[in-house]
Amino acid sequence: MSDYTYMLESHLSPEQNRVVAEIRAAASQANVGLFLAGGAMRDMLAGFRIRDLDFVVEGNGLKLARAMAEGTGAGLIAADEVRKSAEMVFGGGVTAQVASARQERAARPGVRAQAAAATIQDDLRGRDFTCNAIALSLNRASRGLLLDPLNGLADIERRELRAASTYGFYDDPSRLLRLVRFQVRLGFRIEDRTKMQVANAREAEVEKAIPPRALGEELRRIAAEDSPAEILLGLEKAGLSTLFCPALTGPKLNPDGLAQWEKCASLLREDPSPDAMPSRAYRFEPFLYALGAELSPKERQSLIKRCALTESEGEVWTELDARAKKLETALRSARISKPSQIYRIVNPAPADTILHLLYRSTAKPVQERLHAYFQDCLPALQEISPAEWAEVEGEPGTPKYQKAREEFIAMRLDRRPPKPPEPAGDAADAASASAPPPAQPAVGVDTEARRAR
Numbered sequence: 001m002s003d004y005t006y007m008l009e010s011h012l013s014p015e016q017n018r019v020v021a022e023i024r025a026a027a028s029q030a031n032v033g034l035f036l037a038g039g040a041m042r043d044m045l046a047g048f049r050i051r052d053l054d055f056v057v058e059g060n061g062l063k064l065a066r067a068m069a070e071g072t073g074a075g076l077i078a079a080d081e082v083r084k085s086a087e088m089v090f091g092g093g094v095t096a097q098v099a100s101a102r103q104e105r106a107a108r109p110g111v112r113a114q115a116a117a118a119t120i121q122d123d124l125r126g127r128d129f130t131c132n133a134i135a136l137s138l139n140r141a142s143r144g145l146l147l148d149p150l151n152g153l154a155d156i157e158r159r160e161l162r163a164a165s166t167y168g169f170y171d172d173p174s175r176l177l178r179l180v181r182f183q184v185r186l187g188f189r190i191e192d193r194t195k196m197q198v199a200n201a202r203e204a205e206v207e208k209a210i211p212p213r214a215l216g217e218e219l220r221r222i223a224a225e226d227s228p229a230e231i232l233l234g235l236e237k238a239g240l241s242t243l244f245c246p247a248l249t250g251p252k253l254n255p256d257g258l259a260q261w262e263k264c265a266s267l268l269r270e271d272p273s274p275d276a277m278p279s280r281a282y283r284f285e286p287f288l289y290a291l292g293a294e295l296s297p298k299e300r301q302s303l304i305k306r307c308a309l310t311e312s313e314g315e316v317w318t319e320l321d322a323r324a325k326k327l328e329t330a331l332r333s334a335r336i337s338k339p340s341q342i343y344r345i346v347n348p349a350p351a352d353t354i355l356h357l358l359y360r361s362t363a364k365p366v367q368e369r370l371h372a373y374f375q376d377c378l379p380a381l382q383e384i385s386p387a388e389w390a391e392v393e394g395e396p397g398t399p400k401y402q403k404a405r406e407e408f409i410a411m412r413l414d415r416r417p418p419k420p421p422e423p424a425g426d427a428a429d430a431a432s433a434s435a436p437p438p439a440q441p442a443v444g445v446d447t448e449a450r451r452a453r
Helices: 003-011 014-030 039-046 061-072 120-125 152-158 175-186 192-203 212-223 228-237 255-269 281-291 297-306 313-331 339-346 351-360 364-382 386-390 399-414 426-434 447-452
Strands: 033-037 053-058 075-080 085-089 095-100 102-105 114-117 135-137
Touching: 003 039, 003 135, 014 033, 014 053, 014 061, 014 095, 033 039, 033 120, 039 053, 039 152, 053 061, 053 120, 061 075, 061 085, 061 095, 102 120, 175 192, 175 212, 175 228, 212 228, 212 281, 212 297, 228 255, 255 281, 255 351, 255 364, 281 313, 281 351, 297 313, 313 339, 313 351, 313 364, 339 364, 339 399, 351 364, 364 399
Parallel strands: 053 095
Antiparallel strands: 033 053, 033 135, 075 085, 085 095, 102 114
């Protein structure tokens, strides 16, 4: 086992390691080369938590993804016929991209590039930044071999963002937005030559050629980040936030509201429950609501059009409050007295509804009970061992098992913590004797006046 293979397995969760093993087996059966690349490798080498898995196939990645969906029951979230790639979600909430190794060429800035099959080396050389141009072989003959044609590992060690190509911002102007997002997320500085390339691209106004589809995709990625408010402020400083909507700057950017939304989203970020949210896609509509809170209806329509948002996404400013109202009414009930009752109400609710209610509700009981769900109920369930879950009666998937599981959860949530043992006999006397004497009022100070203060 190579050092990089060991490093990878150490960074991945058990569920992610299982997905890697499943895709390796599928790629071996299909007789195609398989590599882990992009953000997963960058985050591993930089010491960050690996959020998503990015696989590159020397062959038809979309065909492999569809075979995986049929054979393992994994979900196919989106498919790109041009790039032969797919977004997938596996058991345990693991998300992954499976893509073909390719070279992309655009006739002019803003036009969708044409993709052609390529080797993994050519694929890496055509990426946006060197820190994303690293891959690890998962093939039997070369497993653990690190591929780094642009010396991205050195840039990661220096904590620098360096463009992979001199004309990268001309080929794909949306990389200007991505650069700001990576700078905030990774805390890296931008390499000096890359700064010059950005300045040249901005002078040529290539950002005006970013298509609506790319703006919408970038907005979704921003919503999935840990610090979306900081990213948007960085885009505003760079003069790029108005690409999403001309009014999206200054107070209209709603920086205070976005910061508050960010705090609410952090509660859902590391959900330790057995039924954790499968991905961060649920965050987009609540984020969009907060982003457009200070915009007029006309300005919101501009945002929808410029980012090519869907019809349902364009209705969030009227629909999201209505969807959260039912949950809010249930949580305001005076009859709630046990943690299990809170869990029973909140757990089945859609994640976007929970997040929006956290952000919007001004009712104190609602806020207290939502916080209790995340800070008390879910950690309590995390403490349950696999052996204890195995004792739940019935066959998983049957009504009997589901009922027994709910009763088991209610019992664990509602049980009172044991009282600390009281000191007995001589130990109690010793503790009393060692306690300091009560403080006496200072001379000249009226005791009642001190008490009033």
